[in-house]
Amino acid sequence: MSNHFFTTLSQYCKKDIVPMHMPGHKRNPLCTMPDPYSLDVTEVPGVDDLHHPVEMIRDLMDELTKYYDSKQTYLLVNGSTCGILAAITACCYPGDKILVARNCHKSVYNAIKLLGLRPVYVVPHRLEGMLGELGIAGEIEASEIRRRLKENSDIKCAMITSPTYEGIVSDIAGIAEAVHEKNIPLIVDEAHGAHFNWIPTFPETAVRQGADLVIESLHKTLPAFTQTAVLHQTGNRIDEERLLWALQTYQSSSPSYLLMASIAKCFEYVKTEESFSAEHFVKNLNDFYKKTDSLQKLETIRCEKMDLSKIVISTARTELTGQQLEELLLERYGVQLEMSCGNYALGMATICDTAEHFDRFAKALCDLDRSLSYAEKGAKKTFTYNIKPPEQRMFSHEAERLPKKEILLAEAAGQTAAKDVYLYPPGVPFAVAGEIFSQEMVDVLLDGQRSGYEVRGVENGRVFVCHEIK
Numbered sequence: 001m002s003n004h005f006f007t008t009l010s011q012y013c014k015k016d017i018v019p020m021h022m023p024g025h026k027r028n029p030l031c032t033m034p035d036p037y038s039l040d041v042t043e044v045p046g047v048d049d050l051h052h053p054v055e056m057i058r059d060l061m062d063e064l065t066k067y068y069d070s071k072q073t074y075l076l077v078n079g080s081t082c083g084i085l086a087a088i089t090a091c092c093y094p095g096d097k098i099l100v101a102r103n104c105h106k107s108v109y110n111a112i113k114l115l116g117l118r119p120v121y122v123v124p125h126r127l128e129g130m131l132g133e134l135g136i137a138g139e140i141e142a143s144e145i146r147r148r149l150k151e152n153s154d155i156k157c158a159m160i161t162s163p164t165y166e167g168i169v170s171d172i173a174g175i176a177e178a179v180h181e182k183n184i185p186l187i188v189d190e191a192h193g194a195h196f197n198w199i200p201t202f203p204e205t206a207v208r209q210g211a212d213l214v215i216e217s218l219h220k221t222l223p224a225f226t227q228t229a230v231l232h233q234t235g236n237r238i239d240e241e242r243l244l245w246a247l248q249t250y251q252s253s254s255p256s257y258l259l260m261a262s263i264a265k266c267f268e269y270v271k272t273e274e275s276f277s278a279e280h281f282v283k284n285l286n287d288f289y290k291k292t293d294s295l296q297k298l299e300t301i302r303c304e305k306m307d308l309s310k311i312v313i314s315t316a317r318t319e320l321t322g323q324q325l326e327e328l329l330l331e332r333y334g335v336q337l338e339m340s341c342g343n344y345a346l347g348m349a350t351i352c353d354t355a356e357h358f359d360r361f362a363k364a365l366c367d368l369d370r371s372l373s374y375a376e377k378g379a380k381k382t383f384t385y386n387i388k389p390p391e392q393r394m395f396s397h398e399a400e401r402l403p404k405k406e407i408l409l410a411e412a413a414g415q416t417a418a419k420d421v422y423l424y425p426p427g428v429p430f431a432v433a434g435e436i437f438s439q440e441m442v443d444v445l446l447d448g449q450r451s452g453y454e455v456r457g458v459e460n461g462r463v464f465v466c467h468e469i470k
């Protein structure tokens with residue numbers, strides 16, 4: 001059985017597939033390491049300790065701190081997930097109120113449940129044009145943050161995601177100003193923006209725009225192994241002792257030296273090859289967009305406030321769903337995308353993509369475009385969902401304790417969700433445990449399933465609701 005696992009994996013990796021998805025190294029061995037066993041050690045004398053760094057790990061952290069202009073940069077070996085859990089734990093005590101962008105990743109919702117926090121939501125701006133029609137959440141506005149903070153004077157910190165999975169960036173400087181007026185910290189999930197620091201034409205980093213804690217997944221957009229990430233701390237609003245405790249709580253007590261070595265290698269690469277790779281990358285990306293601008297039915301969608309390495313392709317004018325586009329690109333052209341959802345699909349490009357990757361991807365889209373028909377006139381091609389939070393009956397940690405029962409989703413209106421229900425990807429909850437299903441939500445979720453969205457938390461058309469209350 002274990003051999004089956006290994007042979008399946010290695011056979012997959014030998015296929016000639018263009019990986020427009022994570023991890024950011026694209027299996028392009030730019031940052032090579034010797035045989036992994038020769039580097040896999042534990043905290044023996046001479047190789048430092050991630051949980052008490054005083055030697056080589058401390059040196060690496062100090063170097064990163066300098067490059068990122070942070071007060072302190074920490075290494076993460078359990079992905080941005082553990083960085084987000086640690087950041088929220090450092091800023092909130094159990095029962096505290098937290099201001100949260102509703103389109104945050106599920107790790108934020110898990111932190112809220114674990115700590116029994118009371119979330120106050122801010123809803124992303126509705127985007128104009130095709131991005132909005134596709135249901136892609138827009139930026140978080142500083143004015144909304146300010147309004148919610150005014151209404152809730154006891155909020156302990158604010159948490160937002162920028163860039164989003166689809167590349168939408170928010171005005172962090174403006175948001176930081178609004179949050180700091182209340183002298184509370186701003187946490188930014190920059191999991192998808194680890195490349196911003198290294199590519200001059202990309203958006204400014206959240207660290208340089210004044211966020212207090214920033215989490216970046218190196219593995220998503222830079223040449224580093226899966227699970228590698230960093231957490232940046234700036235300024236003086238963070239209780240460092242609690243942050244260190246939280247990092248020790250959520251990170252393995254046997255942190256992988258291979259992952260830490262991968263972080264070191266990744267930085268060595270971007271530091272020394274920065275201008276070379278970044279220049280090539282930006283050129284290749286621009287060429288890709290020029291080539292795909294001639295698409296007639298498919299469409300590569302961009303907007304001003306966007307990380308253009310996230311390539312969003314709309315199928316709204318065609319007969320295809322995003323999922324069908326993803327399948328056709330793989331079957332016919334050997335191009336694997338990162339995800340698809342409703343009427344769009346998403347490719348992720350990084351500095352490790354070769355010119356050949358971009359070329360094959362662009363050619364595949366142009367060729368496919370010629371063979372497609374337009375969507376039938378009047379056919380409902382866009383699926384939008386409102387990510388306005390539903391009415392909340394109780395907090396998620398309270399719903400967790402109640403007995404649950406399974407019922408048909410179609411009959412769930414008026415019932416209280418016992419588990420989070422979210423569209424995956426991107427993994428943003430539609431209903432959080434403790435919130436009440438409205439008829440509109442039920443209809444949208446059923447429609448979402450029909451439109452090709454994977455709805456997690458719904459099994460065979462059934463959802464878990466709290467047993468004792470209607």
Ligand SMILES: Cc1ncc(COP(=O)(O)O)c(C=O)c1O
Nearest residue numbers: 079080081105161165189191217
């Ligand atoms: C917006 C966002 N934040 C955080 C995470 C978690 O990152 P990681 O996979 O590094 O734990 C993800 C994962 O996809 C994500 O999309």
